[in-house]
Amino acid sequence: MSRSEKTSATVKERADIALNNDFLRKAVRFTTERLRNGKQLASTEHGNWDEWRERGRQIRLHTIAHLDYYLNLFVENARANGVHVHFAEDTAAATEIVMTIARHKQAESVVKSKSMVSEELHINHALEEAGIEAVESDLGEYIIQLAGEGPSHIVIPAIHKNRYQIAELLSKDAGEELPPDTTVLAGYVRRKLREKFLDADIGMTGCNFAIAETGSMVLFENEGNARMVTTVPKTQITLMGMERIIPSWEDLEVMATLLPRSATGQRLTMYMSGITGPKRDEDSDGPEEMHMIIVDNGRSGQLGDPEFQELLNCIRCGACLNVCPVYRQIGGHSYGGTYSGPIGAVLTPALNRNVAEWDDIANASSLCGACYEACPVKIPLHDMLVYLRRRKVERGHGNRWESIGMKGFAILMGNSKRLGTALKMGRILQKPVVHNGTISLKIGPLKGWTTYRDMPPMADDPFRERWSKLEQELQQDQVTMDATVKDRMEQLVQARQRSKRGDFDES
Amino acid sequence: MKVSLFITCLSDAIYPQVGEAMVRLLAAHGVKLDFPSVQTCCGQPSYNSGYWEETRTTAKTILKAFQDSDFVVSPSGSCTYMIHHYAELFKDEPEWLAQAQALEAKTYEFTQFLVQVLGMTDVGAYFPHRVTYHPSCHGSRLLGVKEEPMALLSQVKGLELVPLPFADDCCGFGGTFAVKMADISGAMVTEKVDHIKETEAEVLVGLDMACLMNIAGNLRHRGEQVRVMHLAELLYEGVAVR
Numbered sequence: 043m044s045r046s047e048k049t050s051a052t053v054k055e056r057a058d059i060a061l062n063n064d065f066l067r068k069a070v071r072f073t074t075e076r077l078r079n080g081k082q083l084a085s086t087e088h089g090n091w092d093e094w095r096e097r098g099r100q101i102r103l104h105t106i107a108h109l110d111y112y113l114n115l116f117v118e119n120a121r122a123n124g125v126h127v128h129f130a131e132d133t134a135a136a137t138e139i140v141m142t143i144a145r146h147k148q149a150e151s152v153v154k155s156k157s158m159v160s161e162e163l164h165i166n167h168a169l170e171e172a173g174i175e176a177v178e179s180d181l182g183e184y185i186i187q188l189a190g191e192g193p194s195h196i197v198i199p200a201i202h203k204n205r206y207q208i209a210e211l212l213s214k215d216a217g218e219e220l221p222p223d224t225t226v227l228a229g230y231v232r233r234k235l236r237e238k239f240l241d242a243d244i245g246m247t248g249c250n251f252a253i254a255e256t257g258s259m260v261l262f263e264n265e266g267n268a269r270m271v272t273t274v275p276k277t278q279i280t281l282m283g284m285e286r287i288i289p290s291w292e293d294l295e296v297m298a299t300l301l302p303r304s305a306t307g308q309r310l311t312m313y314m315s316g317i318t319g320p321k322r323d324e325d326s327d328g329p330e331e332m333h334m335i336i337v338d339n340g341r342s343g344q345l346g347d348p349e350f351q352e353l354l355n356c357i358r359c360g361a362c363l364n365v366c367p368v369y370r371q372i373g374g375h376s377y378g379g380t381y382s383g384p385i386g387a388v389l390t391p392a393l394n395r396n397v398a399e400w401d402d403i404a405n406a407s408s409l410c411g412a413c414y415e416a417c418p419v420k421i422p423l424h425d426m427l428v429y430l431r432r433r434k435v436e437r438g439h440g441n442r443w444e445s446i447g448m449k450g451f452a453i454l455m456g457n458s459k460r461l462g463t464a465l466k467m468g469r470i471l472q473k474p475v476v477h478n479g480t481i482s483l484k485i486g487p488l489k490g491w492t493t494y495r496d497m498p499p500m501a502d503d504p505f506r507e508r509w510s511k512l513e514q515e516l517q518q519d520q521v522t523m524d525a526t527v528k529d530r531m532e533q534l535v536q537a538r539q540r541s542k543r544g545d546f547d548e549s
Numbered sequence: 550m551k552v553s554l555f556i557t558c559l560s561d562a563i564y565p566q567v568g569e570a571m572v573r574l575l576a577a578h579g580v581k582l583d584f585p586s587v588q589t590c591c592g593q594p595s596y597n598s599g600y601w602e603e604t605r606t607t608a609k610t611i612l613k614a615f616q617d618s619d620f621v622v623s624p625s626g627s628c629t630y631m632i633h634h635y636a637e638l639f640k641d642e643p644e645w646l647a648q649a650q651a652l653e654a655k656t657y658e659f660t661q662f663l664v665q666v667l668g669m670t671d672v673g674a675y676f677p678h679r680v681t682y683h684p685s686c687h688g689s690r691l692l693g694v695k696e697e698p699m700a701l702l703s704q705v706k707g708l709e710l711v712p713l714p715f716a717d718d719c720c721g722f723g724g725t726f727a728v729k730m731a732d733i734s735g736a737m738v739t740e741k742v743d744h745i746k747e748t749e750a751e752v753l754v755g756l757d758m759a760c761l762m763n764i765a766g767n768l769r770h771r772g773e774q775v776r777v778m779h780l781a782e783l784l785y786e787g788v789a790v791r
Contacts, residue, residue, distance in 0.1 A: 455592070521577060
């Protein structure tokens with residue numbers, strides 16, 4: 043990822059813009075609700091969802107643990123199929139490979155199907171600078187390209203726009219007034235894109251999965267545009283993150299079960315294309331030349347890192363975005379990177395290997411764990427967000443006041459006598475600011491709280507001061523525990539001791 | 550059999566009535582709670598902010614407090630789950646690690662303790678009100694407490710349980726998040742309260758005072774009359790009134 047994509051603003055500042063944009067918030071809520079409900083229905087209907095998640099996780103864990111082996115196998119097989127395979131360490135290298143192919147082909151136009159890696163590399167920008175037209179053919183991508191924006195969602199790039207805004211953009215593109223009617227709008231783009239497919243010298247795609255055992259690539263899509271991109275132009279360039287590999291077609295069955303259901307609530311996307319090499323003599327269509335660029339761009343840095351390696355298991359379904367209560371309020375652009383939502387908040391700093399520069403993104407989470415629960419391969423994103431925060435502190439980039447505050451917190455909480463004294467003092471000190479049973483002070487860190495909420499005061503008698511009286515009172519009329527309950531509790535304690543000793547539980 | 554109360558700093562300082570309700574309710578069923586006063590805080594604020602060294606200092610007070618307990622019970626799923634992080638925090642200190650693992654195995658959230666340990670879902674409560682329930686994220690998702698509160702609520706006589714729309718969505722508390730990202734957090738709690746209002750419930754019940762403090766704060770800020778209670782308070786009131 044290039045550094046230029048980071049704007050000077052903080053997450054907080056970007057989020058403020060989104061929070062004040064009612065159109066955006068409404069549009070994001072509308073679509074994420076539709077997607078998460080769809081996922082809920084589709085996973086329930088499928089049944090044994092957690093077992094399938096575990097299967098998906100195991101496939102991903104195994105593949106990433108042996109990524110060198112499977113990458114080699116994939117490359118060997120792909121080359122045997124006639125694919126030109128390239129490796130790119132970073133954005134500059136990947137861009138150079140694309141530009142070399144384009145120059146060699148004397149390409150004037152490139153038509154693209156949806157690819158997050160190409161967004162990560164800002165490849166459209168590089169092509170346009172070289173005077174080559176780059177046209178997005180996914181409807182959502184087409185819209186944000188017109189708007190001059192990046193995707194605000196991994197699966198639904200224009201999720202932040204409503205149909206009136208889209209009609210306005212497309213009307214400008216068409217040079218005539220188009221009604222805010224989705225059928226009319228999609229029809230316009232469809233006609234426009236037909237020409238682009240026919241004119242394009244190069245078709246560029248991403249890659250959902252690369253199958254090591256046959257050197258094939260698999261694309262999931264709903265609009266048929268990826269089929270056009272991979273059949274009409276004479277040259278195909280596929281950009282794939284180095285972690286997109288799965289071992290076999292059998293493994294794809296699990297992924298094909300998890301991905302569409304998690305992403306859009308579909309049992310399967312409208313199109314699922316498996317492509318094994320360029321056009322053969324007996325094929326009626328397909329590209330004459332096919333290139334695959336395997337992109338690292340910070341991914342290999344996660345390998346061997348026990349806290350972040352699982353990031354490479356991600357299958358880019360976007361389910362974590364759809365359930366995230368923070369994403370729901372602020373949309374994707376607030377995250378400031380190519381990838382947004384919980385996965386973006388972790389992936390962006392991890393891929394950049396620069397925790398200090400991207401430090402505030404990890405704070406834009408309440409750590410609610412909805413992302414983990416929704417993830418089809420069970421990536422513990424909520425834990426990773428805490429690890430990022432810890433690394434920032436360990437490397438000395440922590441906020442100075444917070445650091446002082448946390449040291450104070452540890453001194454206070456490291457000893458119950460100090461806590462007891464503090465509770466007594468707090469009670470006295472809070473008196474001038476407690477009015478009508480609430481602290482409504484609007485200064486310092488309390489301001490953020492009291493803008494939206496009342497703050498309860500400390501109790502006159504904290505529990506530790508109530509205890510002795512309470513204990514004495516209850517001593518007077520003790521109830522005897524039910525014998526079966528007592529038995530139950532004793533058995534639990536015994537079972538715990540057995541498992542601690544490593545014995546087998548006989549029950 | 551030593552059953553100890555892990556009060557959590559928030560209930561200790563601001564909501565002592567929740568601890569008292571737990572103690573009284575359990576006493577009525579013959580479970581005598583003990584309160585080791587050396588306990589302080591589980592350390593979650595510093596852990597979540599990335600200050601793990603400071604967290605170890607705090608966590609040690611909890612480990613020491615409950616060394617001799619057979620069971621530990623707490624009114625918070627979030628603080629209970631924090632104990633599940635102790636093994637990771639003390640992975641390089643074998644003595645503390647063993648204690649951390651032992652504590653994790655014997656610590657239960659309030660409803661877990663009632664249902665899983667005591668095997669009890671009907672405490673004999675009567676609470677004739679329209680109630681909605683907010684499942685706190687850490688308790689329900691990470692600790693897995695989903696069925697227990699439902700089982701307990703379904704046995705309360707006279708109680709009308711109204712489903713809360715978008716119940717699983719976080720209320721926006723998130724510890725220091727509520728202060729650091731105040732406007733995002735504010736938007737989240739505002740939406741949560743909008744949904745609570747939709748239910749027309751008289752009472753909002755939950756299992757975590759941090760989330761309930763956040764929600765109650767917004768309700769009060771907006772002049773709403775919904776009563777906010779921990780389930781222990783609701784059950785105890787339901788028994789005591791009877």
